[in-house]
Amino acid sequence: xxxxxxxxxxxxxxxxxxxxxxxxxxxxxxxxxxxxxxxxxxxxxxxxxxxxxxxxxxxxxxxxxxxxxxxxxxxxxxxxxxxxxxxxxxxxxxxxxxxxxxxxxxxxxxxxxxxxxxxxxxxxxxxxxxxxxxxxxxxxxxxxxxxxxxxxxxxxxxxxxxxxxxxxxxxxxxxxxxxxxxxxxxxxxxxxxxxxxxxxxxxxxxxxxxxxxxxxxxxxxxxxxxxxxxxxxxxxxxxxxxxxxxxxxxxxxxxxxxxxxxxxxxxxxxxxxxxxxxxxxxxxxxxxxxxxxxxxxxxxx
Numbered sequence: 001x002x003x004x005x006x007x008x009x010x011x012x013x014x015x016x017x018x019x020x021x022x023x024x025x026x027x028x029x030x031x032x033x034x035x036x037x038x039x040x041x042x043x044x045x046x047x048x049x050x051x052x053x054x055x056x057x058x059x060x061x062x063x064x065x066x067x068x069x070x071x072x073x074x075x076x077x078x079x080x081x082x083x084x085x086x087x088x089x090x091x092x093x094x095x096x097x098x099x100x101x102x103x104x105x106x107x108x109x110x111x112x113x114x115x116x117x118x119x120x121x122x123x124x125x126x127x128x129x130x131x132x133x134x135x136x137x138x139x140x141x142x143x144x145x146x147x148x149x150x151x152x153x154x155x156x157x158x159x160x161x162x163x164x165x166x167x168x169x170x171x172x173x174x175x176x177x178x179x180x181x182x183x184x185x186x187x188x189x190x191x192x193x194x195x196x197x198x199x200x201x202x203x204x205x206x207x208x209x210x211x212x213x214x215x216x217x218x219x220x221x222x223x224x225x226x227x228x229x230x231x232x233x234x235x236x237x238x239x240x241x242x243x244x245x246x247x248x249x250x251x252x253x254x255x256x257x258x259x260x261x262x263x264x265x266x267x268x269x270x271x272x273x274x275x276x277x278x279x280x281x282x283x284x285x286x287x288x289x290x291x292x293x294x295x296x297x298x299x300x301x
Contacts, residue, residue: 008055018244021236023251026230028233030259033099035226040100046205047212049096053197055227060191071191071244073289075184081192082292084176088193089200091169098162098202105272106148108260109280110163115253115287116141119294134293137286144282147275250291254284 046092061071075081123130149160159240173193180189205212215223224238240249257280264270272280 008286010282015248019239019252021240021243021251023255025233025236025240027259028236028257030108030230030256030263032226032229032233032293033260034263035105035222035229036096037099037104037268039226040096041224043213043215043219044205044208044210045093045096045100046201046203046208046210047090048196049201049204051201051215051223052092052226053194053201056194056197056230057191059227059231060187060194064185064191067184067185067187069188071188074189075181075188076192078181078184080179080181081184081189084173084180084189085193085196087169087172087174089169089196091173092162092165092197093200093204094165094169094236095168096163096166098159100164101159101162102157103264103270103272104268105261105270106160106190106276107163108257109148109272109276109283110160110263112254112257112280112283113141113164114167114170114174114285115143115262116283116290117167118174119290121171121175122178131293133158135162137290137293141283141286144279144286145281147279148263150275186276250295251288254288257284257288280286 036048036052049242064071076085083111095107095111098110101157118136120132122128149157149164151271155292177189240252261272
């Protein structure tokens with residue numbers, strides 16, 4: 001018998017811990033999406049965005065001040081920062097409107113196309129090399145998106161396309177982050193991104209002509225819960241990324257869809273049809289394949 005080396009045991013323990021952290025992060029993000037959907041059942045979407053923006057900015061501003069940093073500096077005028085915050089605002093508006101107007105299951109399934117959008121954006125705008133296999137995965141993934149939206153079919157809901165707007169905005173945010181100067185603190189980026197939701201929410205409220213409403217006690221607790229789950233999920237995701245191997249951790253991001261489907265059925269009484277589930281399977285499968293190809297391409301030879 002061959003004894004297991006302490007190094008292998010340590011690596012296995014670290015990978016298990018990282019996997020549990022990533023699964024926990026995806027669960028908290030799914031709960032956060034459900035809480036946002038619940039808040040939009042009575043409160044205007046613009047008001048929800050403004051409130052979440054103010055709360056998130058306050059949380060990360062406190063963290064920034066504790067680290068000795070300042071929020072309002074010339075770094076916020078760097079083009080990459082402006083693009084990142086603009087993408088955050090567009091993504092939040094699109095995704096929150098989709099959560100308010102469509103099923104949680106379909107919105108969550110389409111959101112899983114974000115990794116594919118990042119691969120495509122990296123090829124088109126950052127001039128990164130993308131082989132034919134990943135281009136094929138992108139086409140299959142967006143075929144899954146069309147299967148969920150079903151344009152031209154009897155059950156077509158134009159509101160479902162709002163999730164695609166959210167995906168485009170979030171992809172722009174993440175692509176801009178890759179070009180971010182290292183001197184810009186992470187907490188400053190997070191605080192300014194949440195701050196960008198405030199004018200976006202106010203503009204949406206003005207366009208929709210919806211008055212602000214006083215939140216009830218459960219709604220106030222819902223806002224605090226959203227912030228708690230957001231910060232907790234972010235912390236667990238960072239911990240997972242630092243502790244485990246990328247090949248193990250990256251595909252676990254799709255566990256978020258499983259939690260979202262369970263919540264959609266159990267809490268909101270949704271019943272995703274066969275086309276939605278098939279489209280979700282195509283998105284997850286193609287996205288997982290694209291991640292695997294990325295890891296294979298970047299593996300040291």
